[in-house]
Amino acid sequence: MKISVLGTGYVGLVTGSCLAEIGNEVVCFDVDERKVGILRSGGVPIHEDGLPQLIERNVRTGRLHFTTDVARAVHHGDLIFIAAGTPPGEDGSADLQYVLAAGRSIGRHMQGFKVVVEKSTVPVGTAGKLRAAIEEELSKRRSDGDHAAGSGLLALPVAIVSNPEFLKEGAAVDDFMRPDRIVVGTEPGEAGRQAREVMTRLYAPFNRQRDRMIHMDVKAAEFTKYAANAMLATRISFMNELANLAEKVGVDIEQVRRGVGSDPRIGYSFLYAGLGYGGSCFPKDVQALVHTAAVHGQRLKVLEAVRAVNDAQKHVLVDKIVQRFGQDLRGRRFGVWGLAFKPDTDDMREAPSRVVVKALLQRGAEVVAHDPVAMAQAREALAGDLDGMPELLARLRYVDAPMEAVADADALVILTDWKVFKSPSFSALKAALRQPVIFDGRNLYEPEIRTQGFDYLAIGR
Numbered sequence: 001m002k003i004s005v006l007g008t009g010y011v012g013l014v015t016g017s018c019l020a021e022i023g024n025e026v027v028c029f030d031v032d033e034r035k036v037g038i039l040r041s042g043g044v045p046i047h048e049d050g051l052p053q054l055i056e057r058n059v060r061t062g063r064l065h066f067t068t069d070v071a072r073a074v075h076h077g078d079l080i081f082i083a084a085g086t087p088p089g090e091d092g093s094a095d096l097q098y099v100l101a102a103g104r105s106i107g108r109h110m111q112g113f114k115v116v117v118e119k120s121t122v123p124v125g126t127a128g129k130l131r132a133a134i135e136e137e138l139s140k141r142r143s144d145g146d147h148a149a150g151s152g153l154l155a156l157p158v159a160i161v162s163n164p165e166f167l168k169e170g171a172a173v174d175d176f177m178r179p180d181r182i183v184v185g186t187e188p189g190e191a192g193r194q195a196r197e198v199m200t201r202l203y204a205p206f207n208r209q210r211d212r213m214i215h216m217d218v219k220a221a222e223f224t225k226y227a228a229n230a231m232l233a234t235r236i237s238f239m240n241e242l243a244n245l246a247e248k249v250g251v252d253i254e255q256v257r258r259g260v261g262s263d264p265r266i267g268y269s270f271l272y273a274g275l276g277y278g279g280s281c282f283p284k285d286v287q288a289l290v291h292t293a294a295v296h297g298q299r300l301k302v303l304e305a306v307r308a309v310n311d312a313q314k315h316v317l318v319d320k321i322v323q324r325f326g327q328d329l330r331g332r333r334f335g336v337w338g339l340a341f342k343p344d345t346d347d348m349r350e351a352p353s354r355v356v357v358k359a360l361l362q363r364g365a366e367v368v369a370h371d372p373v374a375m376a377q378a379r380e381a382l383a384g385d386l387d388g389m390p391e392l393l394a395r396l397r398y399v400d401a402p403m404e405a406v407a408d409a410d411a412l413v414i415l416t417d418w419k420v421f422k423s424p425s426f427s428a429l430k431a432a433l434r435q436p437v438i439f440d441g442r443n444l445y446e447p448e449i450r451t452q453g454f455d456y457l458a459i460g461r
Contacts, residue, residue, distance in 0.1 A: 001025070001202060004077025006102040007120070008035055008066070010046050010172060011165050012083030015119055017051060018176040020058035022205045027065045029073035039066040047346040047373050050173040074109035079198060081163075082130075083119040088284040092291035094123050103130045107137025110158070115195045117161045121225050121285060123292050127160040127187070127218045134158050159195035161186055162218045164225035169279060170344025179206055182213045185221025192218075226292075229285040230303055235270040236277050237309040243273030243460025244316065253460030254443065273459045275415065275441040276313035278341030278350035283310075314355040317413065317441045320457045321360070324437065325410065330364030333434075335406035338416025338442070340374035348374060348381040352441065353415040358385055360413075361392040368397045370405040372418055406432045417442035426452055 001024045005016040008030040020026040030036050038045050042059075044052045058064035067073055074080065084098035099120050106116060116134070118126060138157055162185035167175045184199045186192040196215065206212060216224070243253040253273045261268035277283065286307050293300045325332055341351035348354065353369075360367050371378055375398055386393045399405050402421065406412050406429060414421060422444050430436045430453060438445070440458040450456050 001079055001198075002077055003027075003079045003081065003202075004029065004073040005081045005083055005119075006030075006070070006073060006105070007083035007085070007098070008032075008039065008045075009083060009085060010048055010169060011119055011167060012081070013039075013044070013046070013051060013055070014048065014167060014172045014176050015081055015083055015165070017054040017058055017064060018173065019202070020064040021054060021177070023063070024202075025063055025076075026058075027067055027073050027076045029067050029070055031068065031070075033068050036066050036068050047344075048172055049170060049344055054173060070105045071109045074106050074114075075111060077114070078112075079115045079117065079202065080106060081117045081119045086120050086122055086284070086288075088287055092287040093295075094121070094284065094288040094291075096122065096126060096129065099126065100129060100133045103133035104137050106158070107134035108141070110134075110138075113157065113159075113194075115159045115161060115198050117163045117199075118222070119163060119165055121164065121229075121281065122162075122222055123226070123288055124219050124222045126222060127162060127185075131158065131160050159187065159191035160218060161195050161199060162221035163199065164221060166225075166228065169347055170342065177206075179212055182206065183216065183221050183224055184213055185216050185218040185224075187218050226285050226289045229281055230289055230306070232270045233277055233282040233286050233310070234302065234306045236272075236274075236282075237306040237313070239271045239273050240276060240313045240316075240459070241309055244313075246460040251460075252447065273443060274313075274417075275317060275352035275356070275459070276310040278352055279345075279347055280349045283307075283350045314352040315359070316459065317415075317439050318356055318359040320439055321411070321413070322363070324439075324455070324457065328364060329360060332364070332411075333366040333368065333409045334360055335409035335412050335433075336367055336369040337371075337402055337405060337412060337414045337421050338418055339369055339371035339378040340416050343416055343418045344373075346374040346377045348377045351381070351415075353378070354381060354385055356413065356415055356441070357382060357396065358392075361386070361389075361395055366395045366397075368399055368405045368407075368409065370399050370402050371416065372420055403428065403432055408432070408434055410434050411437035411439055413439045413441070414444055415441050417444055426454070430454065 003019055003024050003026045005012045005028045008028050016026045016028040035045050042056060044055060082099055082102045084102050086094040089095045099122060164183055182203050186196045203213060246253040257271050260266055261271055286303050290300050290303050339353045341347055357367055426449060436453050437455045443458045443461060447456060447461050
C-alpha cells in the first residue's frame with residue numbers, strides 16, 4: 001500500500017517505519033526541516049530501542065522516505081495517518097490545532113478518495129472536526145474552480161478512521177510489531193465500509209496467528225485510548241497511595257504487590273510504587289478526559305484524585321530528604337541517578353526528576369546528575385524550569401558516569417529505574433558517598449541493604 005504519515009514524533013516514526021517494514025511504501029512528512037534533515041542523513045531525533053535500525057533498513061530499501069513537502073505526502077498516500085501532537089491547553093483540553101492543520105492540508109491537496117487515520121490521541125468527536133476541516137478545504141477548491149475537487153473521483157472524498165496507538169515509550173517498535181490488540185473505529189456508510197476493508201488489509205500481516213482487530217465506531221475508538229491510559233494511571237496512583245500508608249503501618253509494599261498481583265483479575269502490571277507517572281501520555285490524557293467530562297457537565301472524581309495523588313507523589317522523596325537533612329540543604333550535595341521519566345527513553349516531559357531536582361536546588365543543595373540517555377534533553381528541560389534562576393542552575397552539574405555523580409555526595413537519589421542502576425557495587429558506592437544514604441524513588445533495592453550499613457529510604461518499604 002501507499003501510506004503517508006503526517007508528523008514524525010515517536011508515534012509517527014514508529015508507525016511509518018513498522019508499516020514500511022512489512023512491505024508498504026511510506027512517506028513521512030514533518031514541517032520541521034531540521035528534524036527531517038536529521039532523518040534523511042541517517043539520524044534519529046529520539047531515543048527508541050530498535051528504531052534507528054528499522055529506519056536505516058527501510059530507507060536503504062526505498063520503502064521509507066521523509067519530506068517537508070505536504071503536497072507530496074498527501075498525493076502519495078491512499079492511506080494517510082495523522083500523528084501530530086496534541087499538547088494540553090491551559091484549560092486541560094487537548095490542543096487539536098496540529099491535527100486539524102493536517103486535515104486542512106489533506107483537503108487542499110488530495111486528488112482522490114483518501115482514508116485518513118487518527119493515530120494521534122484525540123478527544124471523542126475529533127473525527128467530525130477533522131472531516132469538517134477537510135471538507136471545508138475541498139469546498140474552497142470547488143468554489144475556486146478546481147476540477148479535481150469537483151470531479152467524480154471525490155464522490156466519496158474521505159473516510160475518517162480512529163486507530164489509536166498503544167505503544168510504550170522504550171518498547172514501541174516491539175509493541176507495534178507484536179500488538180495485543182488493534183483498535184479500528186470507522187464511520188457508518190459506504191466510506192466507512194471501504195475504510196474498514198483497507199484497514200483489514202493493512203493489518204493482515206499482524207493477524208496470522210489470531211485476529212487482533214477490534215472493530216467499533218469511530219467515537220468509541222477515540223474514547224478507548226483515553227480509557228486505557230486513564231486505567232493504567234489509576235493503578236499507579238492507587239498503588240502509590242497504598243505505599244504511603246504501608247510505610248505508616250510498617251508494611252513492605254513490595255510484599256503486598258506480589259500478593260495482590262497474583263490475583264489473575266488484577267495482575268502485576270502498573271502496580272509498582274514510586275514517584276508517580278510522567279511522560280507524554282498519562283498526564284495529558286487524564287487531564288483531557290477530566291476536561292471532556294467537565295464540558296459535558298460531569299466530574300470524573302476518580303481521575304481527579306488520580307491526578308492529585310500523582311502530583312503529590314512527585315514530592316514524596318523530597319519530603320524524605322527534608323526529614324533526614326532538614327529544610328536548609330545548603331552545603332549538601334546529592335548524586336542523582338536517572339532523569340528521564342522512565343527507563344529506555346530520553347523523554348523528560350512531566351518527569352518526576354524535574355520536580356525533585358528543582359526542589360533540592362531551591363533548598364540550597366548542589367545536585368550532580370547522571371542519566372544513561374537523557375542528558376541533553378534534561379539539560380534543556382531543567383534549564384527551562386530554572387529560567388530566571390541562574391543561582392540555582394549554577395548548582396546543577398551533569399556527569400557521564402553513575403559513580404561520578406555520587407562522589408563525595410551526602411546521599412544518592414534514584415529517580416529512574418534504569419537497568420544499569422540495579423546492581424551496583426554497594427561497597428564502592430558506600431566508599432564514594434560522604435554518608436551511606438540512599439533515597440530510592442523507584443524501589444530498585446531490597447531493604448536488606450540496610451544490613452550493609454546503608455540508611456535506605458524508599459517508597460513504602
